[in-house]
Amino acid sequence: MRVTISSTVLAQIVAEMRASPAKEICGLLFGDGTAIHAAQACLNVATDPARTFEIDPAALIAAHRHARSGGPAIMGHYHSHPSGFAEPSAHDAADATPDGSLWLIAAGNEVRGWRAVRDGAVHGRFDPVTLVSLAPCAADSASPEDAIDTKDFQ
Numbered sequence: 001m002r003v004t005i006s007s008t009v010l011a012q013i014v015a016e017m018r019a020s021p022a023k024e025i026c027g028l029l030f031g032d033g034t035a036i037h038a039a040q041a042c043l044n045v046a047t048d049p050a051r052t053f054e055i056d057p058a059a060l061i062a063a064h065r066h067a068r069s070g071g072p073a074i075m076g077h078y079h080s081h082p083s084g085f086a087e088p089s090a091h092d093a094a095d096a097t098p099d100g101s102l103w104l105i106a107a108g109n110e111v112r113g114w115r116a117v118r119d120g121a122v123h124g125r126f127d128p129v130t131l132v133s134l135a136p137c138a139a140d141s142a143s144p145e146d147a148i149d150t151k152d153f154q
């Protein structure tokens, strides 16, 4: 599976991750199924946010409600691993519903994509997704320093 992501959205997620070195960040991803157009940062309400994440249920409900009334579709969500790798942890696998939703995981200088499926290649729950970063349009202000290493996904 191949999913495109606006480089502006990618830079936004990385900036959030870098601003939160001790706690996992999390948020929702919006798009049309194969293209991520926007990300919305959400409060991490997990009891141990240094090691896990739980998207603020109020934000989740609001986004679903908005999607049902014609707003952007929720493709999945993203979170960070402050001291780990950009791959799903065993804890992520235990929490994931195999519903085909997209998981973006940010760590170090990487953002990688995964899809929660039955019998996935990683922890029996996730298949890797090829993330393709699209150049920003002229109106975007992402700077070259925000460039993310996506070589692993090509």
Ligand SMILES: [Zn+2]
Residues within 6 Å of the ligand: 079, 080, 081, 088, 089, 092, 105
């Ligand atoms: Zn995780």
